[in-house]
Amino acid sequence: MRPFEYTRADGLDRAAQLCGGGARPIAGGTNLLDLMKLEVETPEELVDINRLPLGGIEERAGGLRIGALVSNSACAADPRVRRDYPLLARAILAGATFQLRNKATTGGNLCQRTRCYYFYNIDQPCNKREPGSGCSAIGGFNRIHAVLGASDQCIATYPGDMAVALYALDATVEIADASGGTRSLPVRQFHRLPGDEPQRDNVLEPGEIITAVQLPAPTGGMQIYRKVRERASYAFALVSIGAVVRMDAGRIASAALAFGALAHKPWHDPRIDELLTGEVPSDALFDRAADLLLEEARGQGENDFKIPMARRTLKAVLREATGDAA
Ligand SMILES: Cc1cc2nc3c(=O)[nH]c(=O)nc-3n(C[C@H](O)[C@H](O)[C@H](O)COP(=O)(O)OP(=O)(O)OC[C@H]3O[C@@H](n4cnc5c(N)ncnc54)[C@H](O)[C@@H]3O)c2cc1C
Ligand code: SF4
Numbered sequence: 001m002r003p004f005e006y007t008r009a010d011g012l013d014r015a016a017q018l019c020g021g022g023a024r025p026i027a028g029g030t031n032l033l034d035l036m037k038l039e040v041e042t043p044e045e046l047v048d049i050n051r052l053p054l055g056g057i058e059e060r061a062g063g064l065r066i067g068a069l070v071s072n073s074a075c076a077a078d079p080r081v082r083r084d085y086p087l088l089a090r091a092i093l094a095g096a097t098f099q100l101r102n103k104a105t106t107g108g109n110l111c112q113r114t115r116c117y118y119f120y121n122i123d124q125p126c127n128k129r130e131p132g133s134g135c136s137a138i139g140g141f142n143r144i145h146a147v148l149g150a151s152d153q154c155i156a157t158y159p160g161d162m163a164v165a166l167y168a169l170d171a172t173v174e175i176a177d178a179s180g181g182t183r184s185l186p187v188r189q190f191h192r193l194p195g196d197e198p199q200r201d202n203v204l205e206p207g208e209i210i211t212a213v214q215l216p217a218p219t220g221g222m223q224i225y226r227k228v229r230e231r232a233s234y235a236f237a238l239v240s241i242g243a244v245v246r247m248d249a250g251r252i253a254s255a256a257l258a259f260g261a262l263a264h265k266p267w268h269d270p271r272i273d274e275l276l277t278g279e280v281p282s283d284a285l286f287d288r289a290a291d292l293l294l295e296e297a298r299g300q301g302e303n304d305f306k307i308p309m310a311r312r313t314l315k316a317v318l319r320e321a322t323g324d325a326a
Contacts, residue, residue, distance in 0.1 A: 001037050005045040012054075012176055012209065015047050020178030020207025023047045027069060028103035030096075031112045039122055040129055054107070054211055057081070062217030065174075068107030068210045072162065073098070075106060084218035087242050090225040091165035097234055107210035110163055110173070110190065113201060114156035114264075115236055117141060127153045128198045135198075142300040144238065147307055149263040154198030155300055158191055158265050159236045165225060167258035167266040168242035172214040178207030187213065191265030198264075219254065221246030222321045227260075228313055237261040239310045245276075245321035252276045252322060259293065262310060269293060281322035286315045 007023070009015035019025055023045035026032050035041040054069040057078050064085070066075055075081055076092040096104065118124040118136035125134035137145055137155050145155040171187045191202045204210070224243045229235040240260035246253040255276040259267040272289050279285050290311040297307045 002039060002042050004036070004043055006048065007045065008048040008051060010051055012052050012211070013178075013180055015049050015052060016176055016178040016180075016207050016209050018045065018047045019209060022206070025049045025107075025209055027105040027108040028071070028100075029108075030100050030104050031108065035113065035120075038120055040120055049209065060214065063215040066106050066213045066215065068105060068212055070106050072096070072101040072104045072106070072109060075162075076101070085165075085169060085215055085223070087168060087223035087225050087244060088162065088165040088215070090223075091161040091227075091240075091242060094225060094227045094237075094240075095161040106162075106213055109160055110166075110187075110210060110213070111202065111204070112160050115144065115159045116156040117144075119156065128156060128194075131197075131199050138300065141302060143302040144236070144261070145300055145303050146263045147294075147297040147299055147303060147310070148259075148267055149193045149265070150298070150300075151194045151196065151198065153196055154194035154264065156194065156198070156264055157261050158201070158263070159261065160266075161225070161227060161237065161240060161260060163187065163191070164240050164242040164258045164260035164266045166213060166215075167268045168244050168256045169215055170256060171216070173210060174212040174214060175204065175208050176211050177205070177209075182211070184214070188266075188268050194264045201264075219244060219246060221254065222323075224317050224321055226313055226317050228309060239306055239313050241313055241317045243317050243321050245318070247322060250280060252279050252281060255321075257289075257314075257317075259310065259314075262297075262306065267293075276318075281318065283315070286318045287311075289318065290314050 024043040026046045054067045056067045072092045076089040082089050118126045124136045146157045166187045172184050174184050222245050227237045227240040237260050242258045244256045255273045
């Protein structure tokens, strides 16, 4: 690990100013410190944001506002989260381990970086780590890589679970900047596809710090998080789906679906939600939903299996969410 300056911020404005000047915020450190040990990331200064008043979960605007420093464990254990947003609790609990979830934070989890093997190996070319150096995963080992939204510069996936739930729940991210300003944006607009700038995972600008995530008022309905992975625990998803589905008189009254591990960002396709809404569940309908999801899916060789796996998982989730009516 390279030497770095360490500052413990005691005010949000100061933290944002330091980050605007090139420092990196550190929260739980469970991703950033690993990357620094491997010298994948080499920030010259870290700003510890753990003493900022960004903790706590409070009721706001009919929903819940979850502070950026709320640990994943605390979020998943909150009785209001468990009652009204069980999808979020389940997605968090499907990730990592007790120890990691105790340290990992809401803001840090959203910003966690890809698990592409080549990204973590500084001896290998990687456009995300070093723009212009090439992508070792294209034509290499790409079992965990993207089948949707990839570019010819990067085929990495976003690996997290919590964000998939936040996409299905249509949460909003609150962000503070170095000039003392704030902005909010739908979480569905927070992460980026790689395009020709794969080094950028999300839309945060230097100096911007996530302060909270706002959940909208609960909608009820069936909430499911299904994670397909190689082991029962302590493994990232190969395919995951977050679903919020409300039924009314045998029809799907509303549906919101998000998909993990298929693309550089959690994947939300509003056409799928629209297709399902108002319809009577059927196997044919679920196939059409899967057709929409996968119409532009392209495997890279070793990850071709993800395409039929995503179809099967989507159909299984929809059957369960609609009460096995199909
Ligand atoms: C062995 C292992 C297994 C794991 N398994 C899973 C899994 O199955 N599913 C899953 O989803 N995750 C998994 N994780 C990832 C884990 O969830 C993340 O490391 C964690 O959520 C990151 O949160 P943190 O607070 O520790 O972030 P940090 O490591 O502190 O920061 C991560 C990034 O976010 C930035 N950042 C932190 N806070 C803010 C903020 N408020 N505003 C702006 N930027 C910020 C940092 O600068 C850094 O770039 C695993 C991790 C490990 C080590
Ligand atoms: S897929 Fe992306 S992260 Fe992985 S080697 Fe290629 S450029 Fe790097």
